[in-house]
Amino acid sequence: MPELPEVETIRRDLDRKVKDKEIKFVTVNTPKIVKEPSISEFCTQIEGKVFKNINRRGKYLVIELDSGKKLVIHLGMTGLLIYPFNEGSKKIINVKHNHLIFTFIDGTKLIFNDVRKFGKIYLVSNLNQIEGMAKLGLDPLDDCFKEEILVQILNKKKKSKIKSFLMNQEFIAGLGNIYVNEVLYRANIHPLRKISSLHKEEIGNLYQQIKLVLNEAIKSGGSTVADEAYLNTDGEKGKFAEKLQVYARKGEPCVKCGHSIDVVRIEGRSSFICPQCQKL
Secondary structure, eight states: OOOHHHHHHHHHHHHHHTTTOBEEEEEESOGGGEEESOHHHHHHHHTTOBEEEEEEETTEEEEEETTSOEEEEEOTTTEEEESSOSHHHHTTSOGGGEEEEEEETTSOEEEEEESSOOOEEEEESSGGGSHHHHTOOBOTTSTTOOHHHHHHHHHTTTTSBHHHHHHOTTTBSSOOHHHHHHHHHHTTOOTTOBGGGOOHHHHHHHHHHHHHHHHHHHHTTOBOOTTOOOOOTTSOOOBGGGGOSSTTOTTSBOTTTOOBOEEEEETTEEEEEOTTTSOO
């Protein structure tokens, strides 16, 4: 699933490529992708409108139209936004999974492609109309996300295990399994540690690693891992997978101590750890 760095990479791509473009018409091939409003209202309210500010909240893309409406896109597990959609991009993606196509007045196209069809698209006046967004926690790249704020949030959930806390979008928005694995490894914290067991210095290091890992991943264009479910708007892979130190590296030596990386299942998700560096 695309996480914060992947969605931020796409946001920056779209801000550079389609900002201030007017939509001539929209083609909806798979109606269930559009969750709100009805398909007829969606098309009527978006055709002839202009993409203005292109923002992100957690894993959600938020495109403000000149009408004031907000086009919200959640990529789900395998959602892609490809621009421009042309003969070159047809060689990269399977066009049978093109569920929604925006055609601009200049003839270029932005397509939403999703193999597994878990992606969701909304057109709303207020972001709180979307249940998942109404409950979102702080975005870790927001200026207001300070170490003392993280401490305050952690103090409310002292009995929780740290990985479960970081994965919960109601506390911190945008982190997923790849980056939670990486952050905890670099902070030398076992994913099953209870929040109450974390020392002040460990929390400070955790905060720093959240910022560092996310920013480093964004600079590398996100992560395209083995399933290749993520591509940027040009259809290119993210390069941060090459820099992952623990995720999907079972059996490989720890880059810090040489111990073999292990994997455990936590709440149905794979957690990659160094048993030597991340003690429980």
